[in-house]
Amino acid sequence: MYGMLYESVQHYVQEEYGVETWKKVCQIVDCKHNSFKTHQIYPDKLMPDIAAALSACTGQSFDFCMNFFGRCFVRFFSNFGYDKMIRSTGRYFCDFLQSIDNIHLIMRFTYPKMKSPSMQLTNMDDNGAVILYRSGRTGMSKYLIGQMTEVAREFYGLEIKAYVIESQNDISGGTAGPIKLTDGPLTVIVKYRLDFDNREYMAKRVNTAAHPSQLKMPTVNMNVFLELFPFTFVLDHNMKITHAGEKIVETWIMHNPGANPKGFIGSYVMDKFHCRRPKDTTINWDTLIQMRAVLFEFELIRTGHNRAAYDAVLNMDFENYDEMTLNEAQTMALTKAQEFSEQQQAKNADDEDEIDPATGERRSSQGLRSILLKGQMFYIKDVDSLIFLCSPLIENLDELHGIGLYLNDLNPHGLSRELVMAGWQHCSKLEIMFEKEEQRSDELEKSLELADSWKRQGDELLYSMIPRPIAERMRKSEEHVCQSFEEVSVIFIEVLNVYDSGSNSIQDAMQAVTTLNKVFSALDEEIISPFVYKVETVGMVYMAVSGAPDINPLHAEHSCDLALRVIKKLKTDELEGVAIRVGINSGPVVAGVVGLKVPRYCLFGDTVNTASRMESSCEPWKIQLSQYTAEKVRSVGYKVESRGTVKVKGKGEMETYWLLDGPET
Numbered sequence: 001m002y003g004m005l006y007e008s009v010q011h012y013v014q015e016e017y018g019v020e021t022w023k024k025v026c027q028i029v030d031c032k033h034n035s036f037k038t039h040q041i042y043p044d045k046l047m048p049d050i051a052a053a054l055s056a057c058t059g060q061s062f063d064f065c066m067n068f069f070g071r072c073f074v075r076f077f078s079n080f081g082y083d084k085m086i087r088s089t090g091r092y093f094c095d096f097l098q099s100i101d102n103i104h105l106i107m108r109f110t111y112p113k114m115k116s117p118s119m120q121l122t123n124m125d126d127n128g129a130v131i132l133y134r135s136g137r138t139g140m141s142k143y144l145i146g147q148m149t150e151v152a153r154e155f156y157g158l159e160i161k162a163y164v165i166e167s168q169n170d171i172s173g174g175t176a177g178p179i180k181l182t183d184g185p186l187t188v189i190v191k192y193r194l195d196f197d198n199r200e201y202m203a204k205r206v207n208t209a210a211h212p213s214q215l216k217m218p219t220v221n222m223n224v225f226l227e228l229f230p231f232t233f234v235l236d237h238n239m240k241i242t243h244a245g246e247k248i249v250e251t252w253i254m255h256n257p258g259a260n261p262k263g264f265i266g267s268y269v270m271d272k273f274h275c276r277r278p279k280d281t282t283i284n285w286d287t288l289i290q291m292r293a294v295l296f297e298f299e300l301i302r303t304g305h306n307r308a309a310y311d312a313v314l315n316m317d318f319e320n321y322d323e324m325t326l327n328e329a330q331t332m333a334l335t336k337a338q339e340f341s342e343q344q345q346a347k348n349a350d351d352e353d354e355i356d357p358a359t360g361e362r363r364s365s366q367g368l369r370s371i372l373l374k375g376q377m378f379y380i381k382d383v384d385s386l387i388f389l390c391s392p393l394i395e396n397l398d399e400l401h402g403i404g405l406y407l408n409d410l411n412p413h414g415l416s417r418e419l420v421m422a423g424w425q426h427c428s429k430l431e432i433m434f435e436k437e438e439q440r441s442d443e444l445e446k447s448l449e450l451a452d453s454w455k456r457q458g459d460e461l462l463y464s465m466i467p468r469p470i471a472e473r474m475r476k477s478e479e480h481v482c483q484s485f486e487e488v489s490v491i492f493i494e495v496l497n498v499y500d501s502g503s504n505s506i507q508d509a510m511q512a513v514t515t516l517n518k519v520f521s522a523l524d525e526e527i528i529s530p531f532v533y534k535v536e537t538v539g540m541v542y543m544a545v546s547g548a549p550d551i552n553p554l555h556a557e558h559s560c561d562l563a564l565r566v567i568k569k570l571k572t573d574e575l576e577g578v579a580i581r582v583g584i585n586s587g588p589v590v591a592g593v594v595g596l597k598v599p600r601y602c603l604f605g606d607t608v609n610t611a612s613r614m615e616s617s618c619e620p621w622k623i624q625l626s627q628y629t630a631e632k633v634r635s636v637g638y639k640v641e642s643r644g645t646v647k648v649k650g651k652g653e654m655e656t657y658w659l660l661d662g663p664e665t
């Protein structure tokens, strides 16, 4: 069901019962939508679920809530300006009741997927009327009562009493039965009695006969109607087509090659047409008489298409036709049809498509479209028949040709031609607008992609300076991120013999940068997040940490694994005399982001200083561990060897260890 119905419910439940009640209702029905989009389709079941939940929250009955929702809908659609449409349906409430189906028909362009109900005014008297409601949804019967009550009050100043007199398949009363959209025909049927003062309307109907416009007019020959409405047809009480306009007969012949041209008149209407609107309507005399205010749509049944057969039949000399026996005419039409399809196959063989004479465009000869006739039934007393005064529903020239018609086939006095041309212009304007829109959305798409890539690059740059979890925390809150860690392992790696600081040659400096870049990139490849995080590079020194920002109990092991990997990797890189040395120490640190312009994630504490000293006092191609780190990894199988005591700047005598290898794998 379209979101507009749910928008109205949400709006007025919040207004009437408060936002908290609405939140509670959403919680009960587990509704994920904070708001509803007018033109989006939501499950039908949501409506009774919300009614049942509101009933539970407020103590009102389910029926009361559904009735309330119906009233909300009428108040709400006035915001869309639809109130004008309701007021324009007619002077009296009964005029409105006869126009609800037409209202939904008109709305079909705005709500193309609408599965609207069907409403039929079956009886009227001084004290009210009887309405027959049919729908594919169950449980909406009280919703409709709310709508009708609100429309009567708001737009006609009428207080009505509406109640169900009989129903089939409807779930009424408190059972908030699931609304299911039953496939196929409208199976929910509810008959309502509406009690209200209808005397004025009834009196008007009686006076109509005495209306000045009803001065005795000469009877009109039926042919006038058939000329004015060339697509019309006349029905008798048995729903047989007794007369028809020339264009509908010609179209039927074109769309049913080989059929007997005289087979249209005298046939049962539903053998020739599908009734598209109102849906699932039983086409019989009583129903059509009752529904004269309703707009019907009939689609011509076609068994194929065949312009040549059509031409052949049209070129037939109808006058002498009566001499021809029926099957002679059919044989001729069939022969023509046969010739046409053989020619067609030949043409298709060269993949030639038919050039449409009117638009000059290639048009595949795959077939014509069915013709849709839209109009109203009128009762003609003189001949005790119903005439379907209609025009073909054609939106644009393509559709016109798709049916095999031309503009001059359409009734000149009606608006059909204007509509087609307007539709066509409208379509071409729309096409231009769509193209522009498409262009704009492509441009928007490209700029969004560009913005996205910039954001990604920005994020990569940011995450190269600040660990992602820290950056995300900083994005969420202004808080300054500073954290202490009980124990991490800090790794310093220095690249040796890259650059002779005494040299002034640019060449050497550029070579150094290239080599350094190569080495640091190789180190970057060995950083496995989130176990080890690269902190910074200063000069020839590469600093990393394990255990921050993500806590990692195996920080010492992961640091040693990294060290062993990079020694192995860089030794095989034959970097012309370049060497590296690695120092690792474990202990507590404080970590935080410092700086605004180029924010950096920095580590503070003696653990860092000692790790740096482990590196700066290390020999090339070796890994020196502090005693604490060595004992940690030795206990899990890493091979370490005491280096003895080393005089470490700022630390005095320290026992340090060489890391020789990882645990037995």
Ligand code: HEM
Binding pocket: 001, 002, 004, 005, 077, 082, 083, 085, 086, 100, 103, 104, 107, 111, 113, 114, 115, 116, 117, 135, 136, 137, 140, 143, 144, 147, 148, 151
């Ligand atoms: C004038 C503006 C109106 C608009 C724009 C409108 C539009 C709609 C839409 C979009 C739906 C949902 C159908 C679907 O999603 O399949 C709907 C359903 C419905 N409408 Fe209307 N409508 C209007 C007036 C009315 C009036 C005046 C009545 C009756 C008094 C009415 C009776 C109903 C009912 C009972 C349903 C529920 C669907 C069902 O029972 O199957 N509508 N309408």
Ligand SMILES: Nc1nc2c(ncn2[C@@H]2O[C@H](COP(=O)(O)OP(=O)(O)OP(=O)(O)O)[C@@H](O)[C@H]2O)c(=O)[nH]1
Binding pocket: 538, 541, 543, 602, 603, 608, 609, 610, 612, 613, 649, 650
């Ligand atoms: N790259 C880097 N090095 C650091 C960091 N913190 C300390 N160090 C180095 O660790 C070593 C020991 O630091 P300190 O004990 O403070 O010694 P210092 O007196 O500041 O520096 P020295 O002149 O080397 O003695 C120094 O070489 C520092 O450069 C850091 O966050 N990043």
